[in-house]
């Protein structure tokens with residue numbers, strides 16, 4: 001006699017009660033049992049992580065570590081390179097190299113073709129500087145270190161002098 005409350009799982013081939021399956025809209029009983037479904041989900045997740053360049057041991061998401069030792073080593077290396085962790089934003093930053101502007105990391109290699117946002121920032125800094133604000137005050141206003149602000153002012157004043165004659 002067939003018991004309608006039971007079903008054979010497509011994967012593990014075990015005869016299991018309907019409560020061990022996910023049921024769609026109270027009617028459709030999924031072909032795989034809950035245990036097999038979660039196993040497959042885990043495998044799929046692992047594949048997804050690997051596709052994004054991570055693995056079970058090295059996560060592609062910053063701030064996610066496989067074990068405390070990996071975390072410890074990562075912190076050691078980044079700190080030895082002069083980076084500091086902004087724990088609130090979970091962003092590693094380094095004064096004058098990579099700073100956090102409006103909650104987003106910005107790389108400050110300004111000499112090599114700055115992007116739109118960086119240009120905007122440079123313009124703002126120069127404007128404030130021309131209006132008589134000190135580098136220190138500008139730094140607090142734009143959320144950068146004073147060193148970086150002075151560097152930007154210095155470099156862009158130089159580049160104004162450089163582009164005195166047209167060179168095309």
Ligand SMILES: [Zn+2]
Nearest residue numbers: 009012033036
């Ligand atoms: Zn199963």
